[in-house]
Amino acid sequence: MLRFFALLALCTFAQCCPTILTKSQWGGRAPSCRSAMVTPVSYVVIHHTEGNDCFSRAICTTQAKSIQSYHMDGNGWCDIGYNFLVGGDGFIYEGRGWTTIGAHSPIYNPISIGIGFIGSFTSSNPTIAAQNAAKSLISCGVSRGYIKPSYILKGHRNTAATDCPGNTFYNTIRTWPRFQA
Numbered sequence: 001m002l003r004f005f006a007l008l009a010l011c012t013f014a015q016c017c018p019t020i021l022t023k024s025q026w027g028g029r030a031p032s033c034r035s036a037m038v039t040p041v042s043y044v045v046i047h048h049t050e051g052n053d054c055f056s057r058a059i060c061t062t063q064a065k066s067i068q069s070y071h072m073d074g075n076g077w078c079d080i081g082y083n084f085l086v087g088g089d090g091f092i093y094e095g096r097g098w099t100t101i102g103a104h105s106p107i108y109n110p111i112s113i114g115i116g117f118i119g120s121f122t123s124s125n126p127t128i129a130a131q132n133a134a135k136s137l138i139s140c141g142v143s144r145g146y147i148k149p150s151y152i153l154k155g156h157r158n159t160a161a162t163d164c165p166g167n168t169f170y171n172t173i174r175t176w177p178r179f180q181a
């Protein structure tokens, strides 16, 4: 019982937010441009990055940097496409953040938070730590007023012709709160 109240208190003070590593904490680059997003948004869109997965902060940081370089230098985008990345290590890596329009799901970009799980999840799921971190991130966004409490959760494939976020993981997020194909 005491433990329950202690957790409840922690949750209130921290607004149930997971550890979010800021761009500067993971060594990400500053954006070359940005468009402000009107919040709270109505949607959360889940992705996989389709590259290698990672299970340590060191490797996840390397992956995040490589994804950002690909998006900025390869695609010519302002910044990494996702609002947030989630590593198999259970850390959230800040991308464009809560208040900047992402580049992850055309049409949905200005009205959603795009969360990219580092790795390919066609035949396996992200770690439980990663899944819990993302669920906590969504609750955090709702409690901080960046995501509507009535938000709808979608997989990228529900918004465009793509396999993202991978068959196995897609079947998992279909069981998450507020999912709607």
Ligand SMILES: [Zn+2]
Pocket (backbone or CB within 6 Å): 046, 047, 048, 104, 156, 162, 164, 165
């Ligand atoms: Zn995607």
